Amino acid sequence: MYYFIINPRSRSGYGAVIWDKIQHELESRGIPYEAYFTLYKKHAARLAHELEDRHHTCTIVVVGGDGTVNEVLNGLTHPARITLGYIPTGSGNDFARGMGIPFDPAEALSLILSSHAVAEMDIGTLKTRYHTRCFGVSAGIGFDAAICHEALASPIKDTLNHLGLGKLTYVGIALRQLFLFKPCQARICLDKKQTLHFPRLYFAAAMNQKYEGGGFQFAPGAKSDDGKLHICVVGNLSKPKILLMLPTAFWGKHIHLKGIHMFSCRQIDIHTDRPLPVHSDGESCGYADSISLSTASEQISVITPG
Ligand SMILES: Nc1ncnc2c1ncn2[C@@H]1O[C@H](COP(=O)(O)OP(=O)(O)OP(=O)(O)O)[C@@H](O)[C@H]1O
Numbered sequence: 099m100y101y102f103i104i105n106p107r108s109r110s111g112y113g114a115v116i117w118d119k120i121q122h123e124l125e126s127r128g129i130p131y132e133a134y135f136t137l138y139k140k141h142a143a144r145l146a147h148e149l150e151d152r153h154h155t156c157t158i159v160v161v162g163g164d165g166t167v168n169e170v171l172n173g174l175t176h177p178a179r180i181t182l183g184y185i186p187t188g189s190g191n192d193f194a195r196g197m198g199i200p201f202d203p204a205e206a207l208s209l210i211l212s213s214h215a216v217a218e219m220d221i222g223t224l225k226t227r228y229h230t231r232c233f234g235v236s237a238g239i240g241f242d243a244a245i246c247h248e249a250l251a252s253p254i255k256d257t258l259n260h261l262g263l264g265k266l267t268y269v270g271i272a273l274r275q276l277f278l279f280k281p282c283q284a285r286i287c288l289d290k291k292q293t294l295h296f297p298r299l300y301f302a303a304a305m306n307q308k309y310e311g312g313g314f315q316f317a318p319g320a321k322s323d324d325g326k327l328h329i330c331v332v333g334n335l336s337k338p339k340i341l342l343m344l345p346t347a348f349w350g351k352h353i354h355l356k357g358i359h360m361f362s363c364r365q366i367d368i369h370t371d372r373p374l375p376v377h378s379d380g381e382s383c384g385y386a387d388s389i390s391l392s393t394a395s396e397q398i399s400v401i402t403p404g
Contacts, residue, residue: 100124100131100183100210101153103145103170105162107136110260113162113187116203120161120185123207142166143173150174157181157401159210161203163188164235168379171221171232177398182219183210184400189312190380192235196307196322197402215404219322221394222306224378226386231378232394236310236317239368239389240282240301241332241340243375244275245311247382268312272344276337282374286331287367294359296333300340302368303330304391308350310380317360318350325393329366331359365392 106114117133124131134145142162146169149158158180160167167184174180185206186194193199197217200206223230224237231237248271284299303310304327305317317328335343335357346352353360373385 100129100157100159101149102131102133102159102161103136103142103149103166104133105136105142105160105166105187108162108166108187109189116185116187117161120203120207123204127211129211136162136166136169140169142169146170146173146180147175150176150180155179155181157183159183159185161185161187164190164193164379165381167193167234168232168381171234171398174398176396177221177394178396181216181399181401185210190310192307192309192312193379195309195313196235196320197400199400199402209403210401213401213404215402216399217323217402217404218397219400220306220325220397222304222327222378223392223394224304224376224383225390226376226383227388228386229383231381231383233306233378235307235379236303236305237376237378237383237391238301238303238310239370239376239386240299240374241275241279242301242303242311243377243382244279245271246377246380247375248275249380250382273341276340281333283371284333285369287369288329288361288363289365290367296331298335299331299333299370300335301332302366304328304366305330306393314344314347315350316347316352318353319360319362323397324362326362326364327366327391327393329359329361329363331361333357333359365390367391 222233281298284296286294308320316330320328373387376383
């Protein structure tokens with residue numbers, strides 16, 4: 099039995115359109131399934147929690163974007179008992195990109211229905227003074243989170259998504275945020291052993307996967323099953339250099355630039371001299387001046403091409 103959690107609002111309604119096609123395929127092939135639609139924000143977490151409670155072990159298939167995968171991970175108490183299938187219908191789709199899951203919904207469905215290959219995936223944990231959130235792709239603080247915050251509230255995102263130009267929303271917001279963003283002083287502690295000081299931090303991203311922000315390869319060396327977070331710290335760069343750095347990150351080449359610092363660790367503690375925006379898988383986690391990121395003790399099995 100497959101339990102589908104569908105965000106019909108993902109990519110401004112694309113999720114609902116794709117679900118119709120998936121449902122038709124499931125019916126015509128006589129596949130046993132149950133479908134649950136998200137009706138409001140964070141509903142996916144509640145649905146996942148209820149499924150886990152009811153079935154102990156089961157296969158949950160998410161139809162949505164990175165935010166819906168994030169909510170499902172946050173709803174699970176024992177992720178090791180769950181097998182996760184994924185049909186990407188979001189605008190960023192970094193989870194699918196990182197796990198090698200096809201973007202084409204029909205291909206992603208046939209992978210789920212035919213494949214017995216699963217990859218064990220780490221789950222990241224973000225702690226602020228007010229929140230504890232899990233993440234599958236990445237979490238971070240600073241400039242990248244400021245872009246997420248603004249994009250979530252953007253009135254033009256829906257219109258551009260309908261025109262197939264959703265990524266333009268992020269480009270426009272990134273330029274605006276780069277202009278507005280003031281770097282801060284930060285103290286970063288790796289695995290409670292090594293402390294580093296950054297006088298002009300723009301952002302720090304803790305990556306479980308290689309990609310975030312719709313295909314930026316901020317951590318080309320990341321492996322989602324190695325129990326570690328791969329950290330990309332951007333500091334001590336001028337704004338024009340950041341503007342030049344961003345396109346190189348599409349190919350993961352930014353790591354060679356001065357001012358970009360890469361680390362891998364099991365835990366990172368970040369303290370900044372003022373509260374900055376924080377995100378987990380592109381979803382807002384408010385503002386904080388102190389965050390702790392680590393990998394959780396349990397992994398989750400994800401259906402992948404193998
Ligand atoms: N019925 C609903 N109405 C309004 N919002 C919803 C509903 N169901 C889920 N959501 C919210 O939609 C948001 C976006 O979902 P999701 O990440 O799946 O799609 P996306 O933003 O298009 O994709 P991506 O994260 O890959 O860019 C999430 O914050 C989620 O809580």
